[in-house]
Structure formats: structure tokens, C-alpha cells
Amino acid sequence: MKAESNREPVKVLDKGFVRLVDFMGGDQGVVDAARVSYGGASKGAEADRKLIGYLLKHSHMTPFEHAVFKFHVSAPIFVARQWFRHRFAAYNEVSFRYTEVKDYFYMPERWRGQDKKNKQGSSAAPELDQDALHGLFRTQVDGALAAYKKMLGMGVAREMARMVLPVNLYTEFYWTVNARSLMNFVALRADAHAQLEIQAYGEALARQFKDLMPWTYEAFLRDGWRGENPTIAAEKAALPSLQTAAK
Numbered sequence: 001m002k003a004e005s006n007r008e009p010v011k012v013l014d015k016g017f018v019r020l021v022d023f024m025g026g027d028q029g030v031v032d033a034a035r036v037s038y039g040g041a042s043k044g045a046e047a048d049r050k051l052i053g054y055l056l057k058h059s060h061m062t063p064f065e066h067a068v069f070k071f072h073v074s075a076p077i078f079v080a081r082q083w084f085r086h087r088f089a090a091y092n093e094v095s096f097r098y099t100e101v102k103d104y105f106y107m108p109e110r111w112r113g114q115d116k117k118n119k120q121g122s123s124a125a126p127e128l129d130q131d132a133l134h135g136l137f138r139t140q141v142d143g144a145l146a147a148y149k150k151m152l153g154m155g156v157a158r159e160m161a162r163m164v165l166p167v168n169l170y171t172e173f174y175w176t177v178n179a180r181s182l183m184n185f186v187a188l189r190a191d192a193h194a195q196l197e198i199q200a201y202g203e204a205l206a207r208q209f210k211d212l213m214p215w216t217y218e219a220f221l222r223d224g225w226r227g228e229n230p231t232i233a234a235e236k237a238a239l240p241s242l243q244t245a246a247k
Helices: 026-038 045-057 062-066 077-083 130-153 158-164 179-189 196-212 214-223 230-237 242-246
Strands: 010-012 016-024 068-076 090-093 170-178
Touching: 010 196, 016 026, 016 196, 026 045, 026 062, 026 214, 045 062, 045 214, 062 170, 062 179, 068 077, 068 179, 068 196, 077 170, 077 196, 130 158, 170 179, 179 196, 179 214, 196 214, 196 230, 214 230
Parallel strands: none
Antiparallel strands: 010 016, 016 068, 068 170, 090 170
């Protein structure tokens, strides 16, 4: 099974996106990979769906490596650096040694304060002066971009001039990942403990995962998802009970 490469991108944050470029295997690819180990064949949709649930529940994960997604992603550099920690995937990123940077920066809607309990997290902070912070940030971004362009005009190489740019600059990359690794990404990055910006990408990927591999996504909700996310929690709560599904 292959996806059409002209799928519309899913918008994320203010200027980012996730676009499915290619897809193969799907739920059926997982089933076929599992059954080949004992020379079996498909026993029909219902049996195949139950097999996927069994595999995930009992941590038989290698068959999920035979379903593969290729995404084109646009994300701020600080998000991409968190993303690239997920190593069981293939990456190719735009190089700002070869291309000149444009005015393509992430501008948050709201500034958050340091979380009082989680040293690496943030929380809503209504006491912050949002207008002043937006102005300060915009001034810094505009100044960095102006300095970058001036340095290029003075003859500085792109690979050096880029050092003046902030990490809210958007980058783009291709990400090829199997369903097993995608589930790991969603489990960690769509969770409420992840930074809000990368959570948005985790949620966008979860929607595409659900659309393309509904049987696996359902099994993931039952036995793979342990995080906190209101949208995903509602989907999990809406699943039919195993007893009802078996009738």
C-alpha cells in the first residue's frame, strides 16, 4: 500500500507542517510479516485485526517495522533537535550552508513561565507581559536576520553567517520511520510532559498514523499509550471494550 505523494500538508504551529510523502505496508504489512514466521496466510480482516492487537499487547514488535512512513517536516530548529534524538529513523535536512535563510521564524502566540515543579517544563503564566515579550523577541529576531544578511553582503560564507541566527528558525527535513518507531515518538512527544511545541507535531503524526493504520493505532491506544493528552485520552475512552469487540 502506497500513499499519494500529493497529500495536503498538515499545518503545525504558525508556519510549520507535516506532509506524508510516501507510505508502504500498513496494517496488512504488519500481519503478513507476523504470519510469515510460521508460513501462515491471512485469515480475514477480523482475525488480522486481532493479531495486531495480540502482537502489540505482548510486545512482539518486529512486525511493525515492516510498515514505513516518509514525511516531509517543517519545524523550528529547537523542535528538530529534540526530534532527532529519535535515532531509529532516516533523516535528511536542509543545509543552510547551501541555501540562504529567509524570514521563516517561529513566533509563539503566548509566552509561558518556568514550571515550579518540573525543572525542564513550562506552564501558563498570566502575569507575564505578553506584549513586551513579543516586542523584545521580534526585535531580537529581526536584528539577527539583518545581521545575517549584512554579513553575507560583506562576503561572509553562508556556513559562518548562519551562526548569528536563533533556534526558532524553521528547518525542513525528510523523516522515514517505521510504525514501531513512530509509536515510540507519539508515546513520548504527544504526551503532556513533552514541550508544547513538539507536542503539536506528535498530535499531527498521531492523526496521520490513525488514518493510515487504524488497526495498529487502536492496539496502540489499548496497550501502548501511557501518556497524558486530552485528545488521545478521549479516543482511548471511546474504544469498545474487548468483550464487546469480541462479540
